[in-house]
Amino acid sequence: MDQLIQIQDLTFTYPAQQQPVLKDINLTVNHGDFIVIAGDTGSGKTTLLNHLKKELIPAGETTGDVLINGKPIKTLSQLDSAQTVGYVAQNPQTQPIMSTVIEELAFPLENVGCPSNEIERRIAELSNYLGLDQLLDRQISELSGGQLQLANLASVLILRPKIILLDEPTSQLDPLTTQHFFEVLRRVHEELGITIILSEHHLSIALSLANRMLLIQHQTITFDGPPTEGIKLMGNDERLGYFIPPVSQVFLAGKRHLDDLPISVAAGQRAIRKDRIHFKPTTALTQSPIQRPANVILKAKNIQFSFDRQKNVVDHLDLNVHQGDWLAIIGKNGAGKSTLLNLLTGLRTPQHGKVYFNQKVVWKIPTPQRIKSLSFLSQTPTLQFRSGSVYEQLTIQARELALDHPQSRINAIVDQLKLQSILKHNPFDISGGQQQLLGLAIALLAKPTLLILDEPTKGLDPFTKNFVGNILKQVQQAGTTIIMASHDMGFCATFADHCAFMFDGHINTYLPTRNFFTHNFFFTTSINRLVRNQVPEAMLARDIELNNASNG
């Protein structure tokens, strides 16, 4: 029998909710499948994944059955469950329990009663296989986001499960680390034959590895089949159209290679060579960018900052940001981007150097005055929330800002960010994407002249990301300067005016967005990688079109 998991008529409703989040789900997963679950934020992807792991089934009303190897999941012993199904969570920080990597790898084996010599053998084998052998004695707290997520995967893999479930495992990783993580997943799937089911918003890499794609819409599975077919189907939906990987978008728009739709850059380049496809720049690309006046609104001068006085996280950094600009700061996890934003916001004071906002030293501006013109959204918006409902978050901030017409401003922001349905909710109970939107609403309430954002698209699905990008563009056009740190190359390429790379504690490669991406080789968009030989200045699907004159 090839069937590993069977879900029969699964319906699930969270407590105190009227509508089910999952309805009439029927699914069969076979041994060796690599399944990607796609869908909007809040569509039930995580809830579905959690129903496949006995210990993580959420509280609520469930009907229907989930069978693993023909046995109802609820009858699996904890031991069987641990050794059959592994789970990697979205936030890499929540899983580790021990202090070092080696202890973290030993932890699940100790739990299932593995003898000491067997534990040692498995750790030695797996750590060498995944390239973690040099990290074994490192403290968990010292690992970068990517290393930590790899350690989390290893800690699950060491039990040799038949299935691994992953819930948006790369949502907090930079693009290169994401690629490395997926490369490890590919090896785990191909070389070990382990069944993988993962939920993901960034489909480019994930779908190129998958043999099946599930689409969740309207509380149920609306598509189950090959990824290329699923992508074509998404093209018919206004929201899901944003989920289509950029490489596939290019071929769909040109109606080329539809039978074997390329998803990855490599597949796209193979298709281009095979069919001798030629692209040309679109008119959007040939238009020159709008020049803006060049008053410096924020100036960082030779700033240095260290947490432990041993190593500078920000080192001799200079930065001038012009009024009306949108600057994206790009860099690997742990490059110091968030620390830099804290310094620019005046939340931290550098040990050396100065940061001037409108010619005043930023940390010397009294807080009540500063928040009226400078807003900040951190990458953990919950830490900026106060107690009370979503609506109260806004009223409290309006009061602190001493707004002239607080109610009309709150109403405008609620309408703009479409927060009506969650106004009475506790902000700690809403989804990560909704928390991000609420954080943005709080930040925008002041109509700031400078808006600083740390990973503003974290946890957002592609449609909501585009929605947020458009709102921020309107805010920028109304006169606000935006500085953001982001791992999302597509978002930066679509919306930012300038991009800069942060490395070794300082900013380099501060260039207009198009120059930045077209001069980079690794930190660039998939479209630039796809067609850099034909249209070197292209970075988005909208920048290129088929050159019909030369295509056969």
Add this chain to the structure above:
Amino acid sequence: MRQIPIKMTFFFQLHPIIATIFFGELIVLTMLFNHVAVALTGIVSLMIINVFYLGRHAAWQQLKFNGVLFFMIVFFNVLLNQKFSPFLWKVSTGFFTFKLSYPALLYGITMGIMLTEMLMTFALLNTILTANKLIYVFAPITPKLALLVTISFNLVRDLIKRFGQLLLLQKTRNLDTTTGSLPTRLKKILSLFQILLEDSLSSAMETANLMDARGFGAAKRTHYRSYRFNPTDWFFLMVTTAAFALLLFVRINAMGWTNSVADFNTILFTGDLYPMVLLGSFTLMPLIAEGVYHLWTN
């Protein structure tokens, strides 16, 4: 002096059960003597071993944090307790008279030191008894207790980290704990605790579920690191337990302890020397053992 890597120290390599017993005894001893001289002996000894095992920087940071609590305890003691003579200083402003009572000052200092000792002991415990050692010690008794202990340690670590971030980020909501009068600042800090608990508890619950998902409590636990009792472990246990028994004996004989605040009129009482020598020796025992261990190197 270059710090020895913690994993290379005798104390870190001590059998987890022996280390747990030592810390249990040390925690009891921090509450057993309330004379200033004895408490001072305890804190100086703890400071020495914390500098050795945690490093100068970490020990200093911790001392700064503990110093705030120490001064708060002393302040409230002298403020709320003004009836015992002798008085060191008096001041009257209209209806209010403040008398600085010498016994209240000494009692406040002792209480402050005892709390600081406790915090320093926990900081050292956190370094020596890592999560896997705690699970090794507590899991055979009850896996749920081990889970609770491990999560509690993680929760405290997480709480401290998040609280720092919260203090920073709440400035964007005009909640700045670095400005205003002391009562205003305290009020602001208290208002942050609700947010902190809500945020950290949900994260701790997720961690607990993921522990379960990786088979925690599914079977009788084995241990990757097989801790074997060495003769040095038994020797350390014998010496420290003997010192602990002697300290209990001197405490039963009312040395190092005074019941009434009114009697706190000197720093050094008769008979304090015994608990001072014993407590100092007990607390510094890991360091003494460290020296012997390194002398024994081939």
